[in-house]
Amino acid sequence: MPFSPAQLSNAELVEENRLPACSDHHWYKTPQEWEGRNSSYEWSLNGLWKFSYAHNPSQVIPGFESPTFDCAGWDDMRVPGHIQLQGYDIPQYVNTQYPWDGNQDVHEGQAPTSFNPVACYVKTFMPPSLGEGERLVVEFAGAESALAVWLNGTYIGYATDTFTPSRFDLTDALVPGENKLAVQVFKWWAGSWLEDQDFCRFSGLFRDVTLKVIPSAHVQDIHVRTDCAEDFSSAHINVATTLHGRGSVSVTLEGIGKLEQVSPRCFTITIPQPHLWSPEDPYLYRLLFTVRDEAGEITEFIPQSVGIRRFGIEDGLLKLNGKRVVFNGVNRHEFGLNGRVMTREQTEADLRALKKTNINAIRTSHYPNSSFFYELADQYGFYVIDEMNLESHGLWDQVRFFQRPVEEAVPGDDPRWLPTLMDRAANMFERDKNHPSIVMWSCGNESFGGTDILAVADYFREVDNRPVHYEGVHWDPRYPETTDVFSQMYTPAAEVEEFLKTHRNKPMILCEYAHAMGNSFGAVDRYVDLAYREPLFQGGFIWDFADQAIKLKDRYGQEFFGYGGDCGESPHDADFCGNGIFFADHSPTPRIQEVKYLYQGFNIAIGSDSFTVENRFLFTSSRDFECRVTLAREGVVVGDAIIPTDVGPGQTHTYALPLSIPSNAGEYTITVSFHLRQGTPWADTGYEIAAEQAVFEVGDRQPVKATGSPEIIVGTHNIGVRGKHFHILFSRLHGGLASYKWAGKELFNSPPVPNFWHAPTSNETAWKAPAEDGQWLLASRYAMHTPSLDNPRVSQEDNKVCIAFTYDLPTTPPSSCTTEYRVDGDGRVEATIDVIPGEGLGDMPEFGMLFTSSADLDQFRWYGEGPDECYVDRRGGARLGIYQSTVAEQFTPYLVPQECGNHTGVRWAEVTDTNGIGIRFEGHPTMEFSALPWSPFEIENSTHAHKLPPIHHTYMRPALMRRGVAGDDTWGARPHPEFLLPTGKLSFTFAFQGIG
Incomplete structure (x- = not known):
């Protein structure tokens, strides 16, 4: 019966002449072939096929499958591949929408007709010589989403189900010499109503196409079951086979022995003290099948991996080998x-x-x-x-x-x-x-x-x-x-x-x-x-x-x-x-x-003189890993040790720390980590699989003392403060720090400004945060300073010059903000920002200050949490240390540019040029900090990273806090309340100074 495109709208017709589904084993002529994973029973048809595109089934070139139809002038199409990534049709990303929604009135169970791209493929091949009783099969491992197949003009069959193999027997349509395999792949059929996954929509032959010879005696299907004794002291491997043709099968478990044949096609073996499979120890046995024809000649060898394990619901819980799974x-x-x-x-x-x-x-x-x-x-x-x-x-x-x-x-x-x-x-x-x-x-x-x-x-x-x-x-x-x-x-x-x-x-x-x-x-x-x-x-x-x-x-x-x-x-x-x-x-x-941190197999708690390890593995002791303890003072390692541990699966044990925290004043970290003793297929020896860190403060931090008092120059429009290596100007007229020169070099390209905004994250956009937060965007962009006798306020105290500016923030109701700078004789500036939000205003996205410098300041070094970006609700995996990066590397290329590059728990951060000249920021005692090549406003205005403007500046943002990034979902879930900035009056103090 010939193929008709009308059957694409028949949801109940899922295949014609497709061979039955079977296990995914491979068969080989010799044992040497299976060791090399190269079967002489298989020929790949991957590569270039001749190709023609049709907008819909009615536009397919009639008769192209005929041996006499010349396809030499057709384009080439690579298989496996999507036609949409090779110049035909276009990729389409939809999630909950059907791709044809609103474009054609298609009822459930019908295939679109006016636009339903058809990929027509042609491949010629020389078939292998087949022995008596042998068959030739073609396997399409994946075709999106329905396909029809012809060989030499003979209709072979039809299949659906995009993501599992479709096999067809070609034997009866073979001809001597060159054979023409023709395939139509339809983008949509009736079953596409059941394929509305959240993904890009493609079509074509996107997985391997393979010719396979079926020997005269062939194991068509293998079904392996394993059963473990209740106490796992033994296990049974039971095998059922389906044999094509006349012949016999024998099965051996490599390294153990031959399986007992309990019926013509079923085999079993008992294994005492089996080596159980688990994700922690994925041990695989190997079965070896030998197939003979009626004359006793070997027709194929088949290797089949077997993992012995018991998984199921036991005592109301999902368990693997008797242990509760997470x-x-x-x-x-x-x-x-x-x-x-x-x-x-x-x-x-x-x-x-x-x-x-x-x-x-x-x-x-x-x-x-x-x-x-x-x-x-x-x-x-x-x-x-x-x-x-x-x-x-x-x-x-x-x-x-x-x-x-x-x-x-x-x-x-x-x-x-x-x-x-x-x-x-x-x-x-x-x-x-x-x-x-x-x-x-x-x-x-x-x-x-x-x-x-x-x-x-x-x-x-x-x-x-x-x-x-x-x-x-x-x-x-x-x-x-x-x-x-x-x-x-x-x-x-x-x-x-x-x-x-x-x-x-x-x-x-x-x-x-x-x-x-x-x-x-x-x-x-x-x-x-x-x-x-x-x-x-x-x-x-x-x-x-x-x-x-x-x-x-x-x-x-x-x-x-x-x-x-x-x-x-x-x-x-x-x-x-x-x-x-x-x-x-x-x-x-x-x-x-x-x-990596949340999923690690050891939960570690560290005290001042001991640490406790909870082993969350099911079958692996901590002794299988090397436990390292590292002591650092303010980011610099001062001691390390290896300590033997033996915490069994599911157990908890406490160990004395092999290193003592010194009595010298300072901030210390103790890091306990576990590492692979031996390399694995997925990581080298020494790879860290789990770690925890604790921070200890010894003594009191001594305040920074300047070497002298700065000079103050009070002008009509500007107030100057200078010392040995610096000169700072504050503008009465424009209301802020107008210039900071260090060693004769200007460090800021524009006045630092209070900042309450960042480029909205995907989650914030989803819960409409920009609409709620918009007043804080206005406050960040358009704070108003009104010069007066007491704005700025100028005073001197404790050998420091104090200059404070007050700003009116354009929110409804109005808010106000004061920024006070205290400059000492070394050019160190301690800044305090106080904000009084208007009554009823919600939490702000962040609270800090935005500094703009030349893009020459492109080197970033900090003592804080890292090395990757982290936020108040995503900092468990971050560790306190000294890290080095470039400003450009701090920008995370999310698909849509958004807030990124932040670090929590920052004690100090230095942003410099390649000669080490730049600015040092210090927390009081800690802060959040980011340094990026673009402002929050430039990032927000761009839809793609490559559309961001050329880099002209470095933007530095010390902050009291940024709102947590959230993540329960991206269609309304907000950060948990504890990760929001408090509403009401806020104050933030930090310091900065030229260096180099």
């Missing part, structure tokens, strides 16, 4: 610089980075990943929630905003969606079932509930014993049995705790939390603390791994990372794709500093 997890879209085209090498680099960050769990949001991801997750050690290709979020708003009954949600209870759902569930399960890293099956994402999804959950339970996950039951609780765990998204930690007071019958996870959009990830410690305090709360998965941004070039050839709308698409959801704890190029963002 998911220190992240959601991971399969996305990189080439979109969803990911290589094994790129994926392995991602997993190494996640292991270094102490992440132990990954949710494959919201579709099955490439098969090699699971193989690598087995090897590196991750808990994986394998999620089915389902999300109908674009119809969510019809229930929320348009009062559509939840029973009518898609897929809901509508039987026409069931074939697609069951097909996708089976495709995922059959391919991935043998991977020990997979600990839960997920029925999809954000599609409410209903009998259809319940049927999917029941299917998973019928074929496997792993728990089933589905969050949508939280919104549609008609069938709570759909999920084996309570699962929610972005619920504040306090509300999770409250929920579990009355819901004690299932363990709970947050399948998404800590929405890491822009400068975010504040107060996440609340969740982690709860996970170790409340047994039923077993962790969560950060949203998400990496920004989904596309590398583009502007009209001037400058590269930048683009987000929704940058490709000219509409509708779109702007920068909501920028939620990663890694940037789009998979380099770490500053949030990684906090993620």
